[in-house]
Amino acid sequence: MKTFFEEHIWPQRGKLYRLAFSWVKDRALAEDVLQNVFEKSVARQKELSIHANLSGWLVLSLKNEVLTHFRQNKKMDTLENANQFQADEPQSEEVTESIQKVMLLLNELPEKQRDIFQLREVEGLDYSEIASYLDISLDQVKVNLHRARKRIRELIINQKLAK
């Protein structure tokens, strides 16, 4: 018989990993922070099984784990400054051309727009699912997605995406 973790949390590992990866720009580090969140989730399975917004809790825990890691290493204080981290750290060889383009694209967006854009465009979530994941209102999702796509259009017009 599957545990609560195996049934409800483990299947979300892909989405959570890609979110973490877009924040930290490092595959190994993204896996480390996600593994830490999973360890904590297993220990708190009982509490999480009655949590009103499991996806929101997981994303928030992941974000806190990333911030804690960077604070401990004195790299940055918010995820907005992840670009600086990217410049300091060597790029992973595994990162393909497509992933690099997506990363460049996401770097052009503010943190909230970046998360919403990624959850919509990469993960294919609807507005209410995005609102749950990021624990924000539907209106915030719509407004930020509109702004994100507007910015993407500007980048396409200015041909920044092709660089």
Add this chain to the structure above:
Amino acid sequence: MNARIEDLLAKYYDAETSLAEEHELKVLLRASDGFEAEKMLFGSLANFRKVEPCKISLPEAKVRKLNASWMSWAASAAILIGSFWGWQIYEQKQAEQAAYEEVMMAFALIQTNLSKGQAQLQPMNNLKYLNTTDQIFGQSKK
């Protein structure tokens, strides 16, 4: 088809498309010429979705492991306490049995002495057939 793509793209950039319309847009773009920037955008995003974690392992729920030496000490202590407790119960039962037997012996002794007393009082039963007390005790010699 291009008109439909243009229309969907306009809605897409205004964030007014549904998931179904976005899917339709991607399908139409694949089948059409031009729109290279959009094709690259959606292609890159689709490729990004293929990125999966490789080294994440399913964490196991922590089971509290007991130290073997502590277990043996605990077992020894349990045996000792159990033995002491059993011995105490045995002692208590023995004391109760001894007290019971002592009481019964006392009762038996009382019963015996009572019987003796009753036998000695037998002459008193003849009192009713006598007319004078002298016949019982005899006359006192003057």
